[in-house]
Amino acid sequence: MCRIGALKSRHYMHPSKALLLMQSQQKGHDNSGFAMVMQDLGGIFEDYKHLPTLSLACTDEGLKIAEDLLHAKGFRRVHQWVPETNPQPGLDIEAMPNYVFETFDYPKEYQDASDKEKGELLTDTRLELRAAMEEDEKGFAYSFWPDVITLKEIGDPRAIGTYFNLWEPNEDFTAKVITAQCRQNTNYAIVRYAAHPFFLQGYTALANGENTFYQKNKEFQSSLHRGYIGFESDSQCFLYSLHYVHKELGWPLPYYKHVVTPLPFEDLVKREDKAQLLAMRQSLAHLEINGPNTIIGVLPDNTMFTCCDAKKLRPVVVGRDEDTVAISSEVCGINEVLPDRNWEVDIYPNEREIVVIDDNLEVKRWKQ
Numbered sequence: 001m002c003r004i005g006a007l008k009s010r011h012y013m014h015p016s017k018a019l020l021l022m023q024s025q026q027k028g029h030d031n032s033g034f035a036m037v038m039q040d041l042g043g044i045f046e047d048y049k050h051l052p053t054l055s056l057a058c059t060d061e062g063l064k065i066a067e068d069l070l071h072a073k074g075f076r077r078v079h080q081w082v083p084e085t086n087p088q089p090g091l092d093i094e095a096m097p098n099y100v101f102e103t104f105d106y107p108k109e110y111q112d113a114s115d116k117e118k119g120e121l122l123t124d125t126r127l128e129l130r131a132a133m134e135e136d137e138k139g140f141a142y143s144f145w146p147d148v149i150t151l152k153e154i155g156d157p158r159a160i161g162t163y164f165n166l167w168e169p170n171e172d173f174t175a176k177v178i179t180a181q182c183r184q185n186t187n188y189a190i191v192r193y194a195a196h197p198f199f200l201q202g203y204t205a206l207a208n209g210e211n212t213f214y215q216k217n218k219e220f221q222s223s224l225h226r227g228y229i230g231f232e233s234d235s236q237c238f239l240y241s242l243h244y245v246h247k248e249l250g251w252p253l254p255y256y257k258h259v260v261t262p263l264p265f266e267d268l269v270k271r272e273d274k275a276q277l278l279a280m281r282q283s284l285a286h287l288e289i290n291g292p293n294t295i296i297g298v299l300p301d302n303t304m305f306t307c308c309d310a311k312k313l314r315p316v317v318v319g320r321d322e323d324t325v326a327i328s329s330e331v332c333g334i335n336e337v338l339p340d341r342n343w344e345v346d347i348y349p350n351e352r353e354i355v356v357i358d359d360n361l362e363v364k365r366w367k368q
C-alpha cells in the first residue's frame with residue numbers, strides 16, 4: 001500500500017506541511033518514489049500564475065535539449081527557480097544532476113490564442129520534451145502548465161525533503177493545493193514517472209492500491225488521447241479516465257464515479273437516470289476499475305476530491321479546520337497538520353460516494 005495525502009487551504013502553504021502530513025505514515029511505502037504536485041502557487045511563482053511552468057529533472061545534456069526545443073518553438077523564459085539542494089552523505093535519494101522550474105511566455109503567434117489552443121500547445125510540447133530526453137534518461141518533464149509545479153524523486157521521502165531543503169517553511173515556495181504520495185511499488189519498474197501524483201492538463205490524480213483492470217484500461221485509453229501514455233504505474237489509468245470523462249466528454253464529476261465503479265445492475269435499473277447510466281456502462285466498460293484502491297484527484301478549477309473502490313478496500317480520511325482541508329490514507333497524518341481540528345467531523349468516505357472540496361473549502365459528500 002502506498003500512502004497518499006492532499007491539502008487544500010485558504011492560505012498559501014509551504015510543502016513542509018505536506019511532508020508532515022506524510023511523515024507519520026511510514027509503514028506503507030518502500031522508497032520507490034515520492035512526489036508532490038503544487039497547484040495555485042504563491043511565493044515567487046504568484047506573479048506568473050497565468051504562464052506555464054515547466055517542472056524538469058535532467059542531466060546537463062537534457063537541459064540543453066529542453067531549452068533548445070522550447071526556444072525553437074518560440075517560448076520565452078520569464079522566470080526560473082533552481083532549488084538549492086542539500087546533498088549530505090547517507091541520504092537515500094537517486095538524485096538527478098539538475099532540477100529546474102522555469103516559467104515561459106507563450107510564443108508570439110499564441111499571444112491571442114484561446115486557452116484551449118494554448119493548452120494543446122503545452123501538451124504537445126511536454127510530450128515532445130519527454131520524447132526528446134527519454135533516451136538514456138536525459139531528463140523527465142513532469143508538467144508544463146500554468147500554476148503547477150511537480151517534484152518527483154526515487155528514495156526516502158524524509159531524505160528527499162532534506163535534499164531539497166523542504167523541511168524548513170518559508171514564504172517563497174508555497175501553494176494552496178498540495179498533493180503528495182509515498183509509493184510502494186506494486187508493479188513494473190521503479191522509474192521516476194511512476195511516482196504519483198500524475199498530472200495532465202490541469203488534472204491531478206494519485207492513488208493507494210491496485211488497479212487490476214490495468215491492461216483493459218490501458219489498451220482502451222491508449223487509443224483515446226495522445227497524452228495517455230507512459231502507464232509506468234497502474235494508477236495512471238485513474239488520471240486518464242478522470243481527464244477523459246470530465247474534460248474530453250465534458251461530464252460532471254459525479255459521473256466519474258459511475259464510470260470507474262458502476263452501480264450493480266439491480267441498483268442501476270431502479271434509478272431515474274438509468275438510461276444514461278446504462279449507456280455509460282456499456283460504452284465505457286473499458287474504463288471500469290477493479291481491485292483495492294483509493295483515489296485523490298484535483299480538477300483544473302482546484303476542486304479536490306477523493307473516492308474509493310466499490311468495496312472500500314483501502315483507507316482514507318478527510319479532516320478539516322476553518323482554513324484547511326486535509327485528505328490522508330491514515331488519520332495520524334491529519335493529526336500532525338491539523339492537531340486542533342474537531343475530529344468528530346472527520347469523514348471516512350464509503351464505497352459509494354465522492355467527497356468533494358470546492359474552492360470555498362466547502363466539503364460535500366455526493367452519493368453515487
Ligand SMILES: NC(=O)CC[C@H](N)C(=O)O
Nearest residue numbers: 001002184186208209233
Ligand atoms: N502500493 C500502492 O498503493 C501502489 C500503487 C500502484 N499500484 C503503483 O505501483 O504505483
